[in-house]
Amino acid sequence: MKLENCSPAQAHGRERTCQRCGKAYPSPRASSLYCGTRCRKAANRAAQANPQAECSLILKALVRLGMAGRVSATQWGLTVPREVAFEEVSLIFDRKGWGFLAQAEFDAALAADGVKVR
Ligand SMILES: [Zn+2]
Numbered sequence: 001m002k003l004e005n006c007s008p009a010q011a012h013g014r015e016r017t018c019q020r021c022g023k024a025y026p027s028p029r030a031s032s033l034y035c036g037t038r039c040r041k042a043a044n045r046a047a048q049a050n051p052q053a054e055c056s057l058i059l060k061a062l063v064r065l066g067m068a069g070r071v072s073a074t075q076w077g078l079t080v081p082r083e084v085a086f087e088e089v090s091l092i093f094d095r096k097g098w099g100f101l102a103q104a105e106f107d108a109a110l111a112a113d114g115v116k117v118r
Contacts (some may be wrong), residue, residue, distance in 0.1 A: 019043065022073040058101075058109040061089050068115060077116040 018035035062068035
C-alpha cells in the first residue's frame with residue numbers, strides 16, 4: 001500500500017486493515033494481519049482447506065514474483081506496471097513449457113482474479 005493512501009495512523013502502524021473482513025482496527029504490531037482471533041483462525045482454516053484455490057496460475061506466478069499482492073480483503077493489485085508483469089509471466093510460461101501466453105489471456109486472468117492493474 002502506498003503511504004499517501006493511508007491515514008496518518010496507518011502510516012505509523014497503529015491502525016490496520018483486517019485481511020479477512022476488511023475492518024480497520026488498531027494494532028501496535030506491524031505484522032498484524034487480522035482484527036482478532038476469530039478472523040485469524042477463519043483465514044487459516046480457509047487457507048488449509050482450499051490452498052490457493054481462489055486464484056489462477058497467472059496470479060500465483062505474479063504473487064511469487066512479488067509483482068502482485070493483496071490491496072484489500074477481496075482485491076489484488078499489481079505492484080509493477082502491467083507490461084512488466086506480462087513480460088515476466090510470459091517468460092515463465094515459455095521456460096516451463098506451458099505454452100504461449102497471449103495478452104488477452106493474461107488480461108482475462110487478471111480480471112477474473114479481481115486484480116487491479118496499474
Ligand atoms: Zn477481521
